[in-house]
Amino acid sequence: MTNPTTSTAKLCTTRLTEPAWVRRVFIVIALAFLAFFLLLPVLTVLLSGLNKGFGFYFKVMAEKDAWAAIKLTLLAAAISVPLNVLFGLASAWAITKFDFWGKKALLTLIDLPFTVSPVISGLIFILLFGAQGAFGPWLREHDLKIIFAVPGIVLATLFVTFPFVARELIPLMQAQGTEEENAAVVLGANGWQTFFKVTLPNIKWGLLYGVILCNARAMGEFGAVSVVSGHIRGLTNTIPLHVEILYNEYQFTAAFAVASLLMLLALATLAVKSWVERQAKIAGSVEFAPKGH
Amino acid sequence: MKFQKFKQYSVIPGFGLTLGFTVAYLSLLVLIPLSMLFIKASALTWPEFFEIFSSPRTLAAFRLSLGASLTAAALNAVFGLLVAWVLVRYEFPGKKIVDALVDLPFALPTAVAGICLTAIYSQNGIIGKYLYAWGIQSAYSPLGITIALTFIGLPFVVRTVEPVLQDLEKELEEAAYSLGANSWQTFRKVIFPVIVPSLLTGSAMAFARALGEYGSVVFIAGNRPLKTEIVPLLIMTKLEQYEYAGATAIAAVTLVISFILLFGINFLHAWTHRHQTI
Numbered sequence: 001m002t003n004p005t006t007s008t009a010k011l012c013t014t015r016l017t018e019p020a021w022v023r024r025v026f027i028v029i030a031l032a033f034l035a036f037f038l039l040l041p042v043l044t045v046l047l048s049g050l051n052k053g054f055g056f057y058f059k060v061m062a063e064k065d066a067w068a069a070i071k072l073t074l075l076a077a078a079i080s081v082p083l084n085v086l087f088g089l090a091s092a093w094a095i096t097k098f099d100f101w102g103k104k105a106l107l108t109l110i111d112l113p114f115t116v117s118p119v120i121s122g123l124i125f126i127l128l129f130g131a132q133g134a135f136g137p138w139l140r141e142h143d144l145k146i147i148f149a150v151p152g153i154v155l156a157t158l159f160v161t162f163p164f165v166a167r168e169l170i171p172l173m174q175a176q177g178t179e180e181e182n183a184a185v186v187l188g189a190n191g192w193q194t195f196f197k198v199t200l201p202n203i204k205w206g207l208l209y210g211v212i213l214c215n216a217r218a219m220g221e222f223g224a225v226s227v228v229s230g231h232i233r234g235l236t237n238t239i240p241l242h243v244e245i246l247y248n249e250y251q252f253t254a255a256f257a258v259a260s261l262l263m264l265l266a267l268a269t270l271a272v273k274s275w276v277e278r279q280a281k282i283a284g285s286v287e288f289a290p291k292g293h
Numbered sequence: 294m295k296f297q298k299f300k301q302y303s304v305i306p307g308f309g310l311t312l313g314f315t316v317a318y319l320s321l322l323v324l325i326p327l328s329m330l331f332i333k334a335s336a337l338t339w340p341e342f343f344e345i346f347s348s349p350r351t352l353a354a355f356r357l358s359l360g361a362s363l364t365a366a367a368l369n370a371v372f373g374l375l376v377a378w379v380l381v382r383y384e385f386p387g388k389k390i391v392d393a394l395v396d397l398p399f400a401l402p403t404a405v406a407g408i409c410l411t412a413i414y415s416q417n418g419i420i421g422k423y424l425y426a427w428g429i430q431s432a433y434s435p436l437g438i439t440i441a442l443t444f445i446g447l448p449f450v451v452r453t454v455e456p457v458l459q460d461l462e463k464e465l466e467e468a469a470y471s472l473g474a475n476s477w478q479t480f481r482k483v484i485f486p487v488i489v490p491s492l493l494t495g496s497a498m499a500f501a502r503a504l505g506e507y508g509s510v511v512f513i514a515g516n517r518p519l520k521t522e523i524v525p526l527l528i529m530t531k532l533e534q535y536e537y538a539g540a541t542a543i544a545a546v547t548l549v550i551s552f553i554l555l556f557g558i559n560f561l562h563a564w565t566h567r568h569q570t571i
Contacts, residue, residue: 120505256408
């Protein structure tokens with residue numbers, strides 16, 4: 001027996017979508033566009049990297065300079081991700097749990113690094129700490145080096161990854177409101193207990209999401225890091241900069257081999273990201289809005 | 294009450310600590326460094342400023358950056374809308390993977406994007422060899438720059454239009470159909486007006502990102518002054534030649550353009566949400 005309401009509903013939905021040939025043409029055009037712009041680059045990197053076989057691939061990875069670049073990239077991410085997580089949590093707590101004057105302006109300021117060109121993100125630290133910079137003479141007197149050294153790379157990475165965690169947490173915590181925290185405090189919990197037992201479980205997926213995106217950018221940043229690095233092999237080269245050097249030396253297979261590491265990182269990021277999105281949907285609390293990076 | 298209080302009363306603790314840390318961290322890492330740029334730029338005299346901006350090289354770089362970014366944003370508006378449309382309204386095998394892959398330009402380091410696009414579109418590349426055979430120079434040309442900028446801006450339009458398409462009220466379409474409109478009329482007069490604000494927001498974000506983009510463009514651009522030199526690259530070149538004044542002035546102007554765009558995007562965003570609630 002067919003239910004009359006479902007059959008009319010079915011009729012409506014078939015009537016509502018475009019004719020089958022239109023649908024097919026749209027899907028084909030969209031997929032062709034994505035294949036050209038997304039799939040082809042992925043395959044190119046992975047296949048070009050393995051051009052000379054696995055032996056060559058691992059030889060490139062085991063090189064001293066490549067290894068140093070990997071270590072520096074991990075170090076920069078290991079410093080900047082936790083600091084920006086701390087900032088993201090603090091700013092989201094202040095902005096979403098309290099009402100105060102100037103909140104809108106603060107939100108706009110947090111977004112600023114997204115709109116700044118990577119090259120300018122590096123430039124501003126040169127203007128501060130470079131030889132001709134505001135603190136240049138003072139740094140030279142005290143024999144400290146920031147630009148063309150590891151601290152500069154960490155600073156540039158911190159700057160470009162600055163808003164990632166905050167921008168995930170703020171809309172999420174805004175939507176969740178303050179009732180649960182209010183209840184916890186009224187029942188006698190202190191601030192830390194409220195945060196760890198009430199807030200953190202509610203925001204864990206959003207936080208993880210922010211951390212993943214922040215980490216991907218921290219490990220992959222090129223422009224800003226390139227300005228402050230000075231490209232000293234084995235000392236101030238991150239993985240993306242190492243790729244550039246190999247490429248400019250016409251060692252294409254080696255460049256793509258190292259680049260394939262970053263491609264795998266990107267693919268892993270996307271996989272974990274969609275997994276987190278699904279978990280959050282199951283948990284039923286989170287609506288992820290797209291962010292401009 | 295004469296004064297509006299700075300902060301409304303709340304039982305939740307930690308306001309001073311978290312806001313203090315937020316403001317201190319923001320100032321040290323973002324505000325002070327960024328203001329350095331304007332302090333240094335304001336040390337320039339007007340004639341110096343004018344000299345930098347009247348040089349053919351600077352003008353050519355700005356023309357190229359704006360033109361290529363605008364073209365890429367327009368391409369992304371068209372194809373981004375199509376991709377969002379297909380992802381929201383149709384079912385096809387592999388949809389989940391395609392959906393996840395759309396964010397690749399966000400996740401992929403720009404240098405990797407740069408070298409692989411160059412490999413694909415240069416003379417011996419898998420697509421480049423056909424384009425070159427037809428006399429189209431797809432790498433080391435403004436076209437190459439536009440290709441890279443299109444890649445980088447791809448997710449913006451898709452991800453801003455998608456939620457609006459998802460929230461579209463079926464009743465509106467049903468009403469249009471039952472009043473005798475065909476698919477095209479329904480799209481043009483009912484659906485399109487609702488998604489316009491998000492389409493504009495997404496395109497503006499793609500445009501803003503393209504203006505500042507460096508890593509993915511620098512490999513495919515060829516970087517010849519006056520011909521294929523974009524603004525971020527010009528800043529980089531001036532820095533490498535220790536022309537700090539020039540680099541600072543151009544960077545300051547670029548930053549002002551970015552701020553204006555950010556302002557516009559925020560305005561568009563507010564507009565999108567106003568439409569959604571009606």
